[in-house]
Amino acid sequence: MNRNTAKSIRNNLTADCSKCFGLCCTALNIVQSSDFPMSKPANTPCVNLKSDYRCNIHTQLRDKGYKGCTVFDCLGAGQVVSQVTFNNVSWRENPEARDQMFRVFPIMDQIHEMIAYAAEALSYDLPSALTDTLSKKLAELQKVTAWSASKLLAFDLATYRFSLNGLLTEASDSIRETAIAELPGAKKLKDLDRSRVNWMGKKLNGKDLRAVDFRGALLIAADMRNSDLRAASFIGADLRDADFSGANLSTSMFLTQMQMNSAKGDAKTVLPFYIQRPSHWIRVGSGRSS
Numbered sequence: 524m525n526r527n528t529a530k531s532i533r534n535n536l537t538a539d540c541s542k543c544f545g546l547c548c549t550a551l552n553i554v555q556s557s558d559f560p561m562s563k564p565a566n567t568p569c570v571n572l573k574s575d576y577r578c579n580i581h582t583q584l585r586d587k588g589y590k591g592c593t594v595f596d597c598l599g600a601g602q603v604v605s606q607v608t609f610n611n612v613s614w615r616e617n618p619e620a621r622d623q624m625f626r627v628f629p630i631m632d633q634i635h636e637m638i639a640y641a642a643e644a645l646s647y648d649l650p651s652a653l654t655d656t657l658s659k660k661l662a663e664l665q666k667v668t669a670w671s672a673s674k675l676l677a678f679d680l681a682t683y684r685f686s687l688n689g690l691l692t693e694a695s696d697s698i699r700e701t702a703i704a705e706l707p708g709a710k711k712l713k714d715l716d717r718s719r720v721n722w723m724g725k726k727l728n729g730k731d732l733r734a735v736d737f738r739g740a741l742l743i744a745a746d747m748r749n750s751d752l753r754a755a756s757f758i759g760a761d762l763r764d765a766d767f768s769g770a771n772l773s774t775s776m777f778l779t780q781m782q783m784n785s786a787k788g789d790a791k792t793v794l795p796f797y798i799q800r801p802s803h804w805i806r807v808g809s810g811r812s813s
Contacts, residue, residue, distance in 0.1 A: 524658040529645035532661070533797045536598040536639050543601035544613040544680040545569075545576035546813075547592075550625035550657040560593030564626045575689060576613070592805065597628075608672050610643040623672050630675050631668065633696050637687055638664045640758070640777055643797065647776075653697065657690050678748040695736065695756045695776055702754035702792075712736070762786040 547574065552565040563569055571579045572591075578584070584592045604627055605611065614621040629747040645654060668677060696712060703710050718738040722745050729749045739759040749769040758777035768789040772778065778795055788794075788804045 524645055524661065525793055526648070529642045530660075530796065533639060533642040533646060536635060536642070536797075537799075538597050538599055539602045540577070542596075542606055542623070543576065544605045544615075545572050545578075546601045546604060546625070547571045547597055548576075548578065548615070550628040552618055553591070553782070555593075558589075558594070560588035566622065574615075577788070593801075594630050594781055596784065597632050598639055598780070600628065600631040600672040602633040602634070603668055604631050605667070607669060608675065610714065620672075627672050627675050630678060630680065633680055634664060634678075636779070637684060639779070640691055641687065643777060644691055646796075647694070647698050649694055649697055650699075650781075651691065655691055657694065660687055660690060691777070692738075692760065695738075695758070698776060699734040699736065699754055700755065706731075706733060710734075712738075752809040767792050 533539045533758070545568070550566060553563040553569075555562045559745075561570075566673070569578075573579050578592070580589070584590070596646070604624065605613070608627055608631070609620060609624055612644055614624050627687070627745075629813075638714055639666065641657055641664065644660065645657050651655070658807040664683075670678070693705065698717070699712060703712065703715070715735045717740055718736050719740060719743045720737070720778060722805050723741050723743045725742075725745045727745060727747045727750055730747075731751050732747075732755055733751050734753070734754040736756050737760045740757075741761050742765045743761055744764040745762075747765055747767050747770050748765075751771050753771055753774045755772075756776045760782065764780045766785075766787040768787065769791040770788070771793045772795060773793045775795055778798060780798060783794070784799050784801050786801075788801070790804075792800070792804070794800060
């Protein structure tokens with residue numbers, strides 16, 4: 524697979540709520556917290572879900588305490604389950620399929636996440652053998668999205684995710700090795716390993732963090748303003764309320780829209796090609812983003 528095709532696949536993984544039966548508002552469990560003002564059990568419609576599957580308070584979600592709703596992103600899994608898996612027949616029209624539809628949605632969500640990671644990795648210049656293997660994995664995952672509900676419910680997510688993670692680690696190391704060659708000093712991959720580090724609230728304003736591995740790192744409320752994060756890997760990192768105002772994330776790897784939605788930034792934050800700038804990234808007088 525060529526890099527432009529991979530970029531196109533990654534770019535097209537976007538949610539279209541107008542083609543979904545409100546699955547994120549029904550299938551998922553919600554716990555009252557700073558992100559939600561109320562709890563809701565899984566497989567139960569949110570009180571704000573209208574009969575046309577749209578949100579009654581969509582433009583007021585943050586004001587009314589539903590910050591978590593503005594963070595969530597299914598990467599288009601919702602419309603695929605609605606339009607493809609269940610052939611555009613909703614859980615209201617077919618109550619017998621309701622439970623099955625709600626159980627399939629989280630599975631499809633994870634499949635789309637794996638597709639996103641694989642396509643993004645293939646958008647970089649990788650060794651040919653790794654490109655071939657990743658391309659095969661991506662093609663397999665794309666076929667899975669067309670499976671029936673019963674087959675999807677039997678899909679071994681854990682095993683497939685484990686095998687893909689190994690390839691993504693290999694891709695990340697290859698990309699970061701290339702970036703390290705441009706850094707000052709004789710740095711090696713192990714020198715830039717910050718995987719699973721707890722840097723909650725850490726002050727990193729203006730730091731050169733190129734090619735750092737932040738896999739699984741805890742970066743909640745970290746101050747990363749004006750930092751250089753090119754070729755840094757963020758797979759599985761917790762970026763809630765981390766401030767990326769003015770930061771360069773242009774070639775940061777394995778970022779998701781959910782991670783960016785949960786973080787802070789501004790008009791000067793440079794984002795990867797597939798990330799949409801969150802609408803709530805508004806500058807305030809203090810110089811920090813809201």
